[in-house]
Amino acid sequence: MSTPHIQAEPGQIASTVLMPGDPLRAKYIAEHFLEHPVQVNSVRNMLGYTGKYNGKDVTVMGSGMGMPSIGIYSYELYNFYGVDTIIRIGSAGGLAPELELMDLVVGVAASTDSNYATQFNMPGIIAPTADFDLAMNAVSLCDELGVRVMAGNILSSDIFYNDQKDALLRWKSMGILAVEMEAAALYLNAARAGKKALCLLTISDKPLEGSGLSSQDRETGFTQMMKVALELVQ
Template sequence: MESTPTPHNGAHIGDIAKTVLMPGDPLRAKYIADHYLEDVHLFNEVRNMLGYTGTYQGHPVSVMGGGMGMPSIGIYSYELYEFYGVESIIRVGSAGGIDPSVHVRDVVAGMGACTDSNFAAQYRLPGTFAPIASYDLLERAVAAGRAQGIEVKVGNVLSSDHFYQDDPNATATWQKMGVLAVEMEAAALYMNAARAGKKALCLLTVSDLPLTGESLPADERQSSFTQMMEIALSLALPA
């Protein structure tokens, strides 16, 4: 195998830690590296999908952008699991709150990920696959939040292929099934992890409520996302 085994990632074998935090925005990956990691080096800038490895409280951790939507995170997470020996990927992203119990600034952990995507068709299963998080990561994230005085709301999220939905009532229909929030990547990440026999968790900060129009002001988003980032970073430490 070549030392850089994929055209989408400039990392060499050994450049990436066993645990990777994966925001959608590569600039958020840079923010995490700049503000939380020590001894940082840039391992990828192919397509400007920035990736960094450093240490957090003395333990190796990597952070890399995953892009928008399931095709994008599907590529990057697959390659991390299959080509770079990554064991755990924690998505850290934003979401729109659906359930009435969810408010802006809340931190949500996706225990499961409903989806309107056809991503699972590739597996040719004789039924419907239910993408779920790795329980140990989920349990540790809830405990880490509690230790920081943060309630992590746990439940189903919706991973949608559509940011601009032609049916104006589509998102609201998921509310009756108790879905907490909508985002665009968790289901593909969970399926890739299941197929590879690896671990995954999706942590989300609620940035808006699409059914009411409420939205978190831009200048407050970073401080709210910080809580989610710190919970995710704790998962890179020994249990």
């Protein structure tokens, strides 16, 4: 049975879903990496496709921008479609000085300025974290493929244009590697559902330095991330 946001029928979505923020990137992955992809969702143009990669079923579907959006889609996938694993593949702004453009980051944990976790009414502050095996395997795959990678704490922010001009510097001072906008909600939904999640990021810009990738560099860098994520599919 379909949901308000996903039109797929039971059995049309694989147990592992790769989620780029941009639905057109999901379309790109389906067309360039999957065998016999079938479109399973187009509601609100949030494109989703299911096919095979190295003989294994996998779905790729956009998540949209921000925690409210990925919160909806990941909740429905985990709870209504029996999805076991969601791997977010997105872009991020690098904060750690060691990071270079096109490097990959494995989000071991996701700090946040969001109130998304308040819905769970915890008696303290919960730390949203990735599945350990997925994170460890992602780092190992990067090493095997010769891809530069760092693993650690990232920031999932609700704010793209922050009125507090020193906000990113303060996060950087606490060892945050990079900033993006979705992982914390994904990790919290996975924890609540007893499922698995991982956030893989490509450094597309360095906001504290004002540098960023060209469109050609983005295509190359994101392709590396796509290959790592697809190799994680069980």
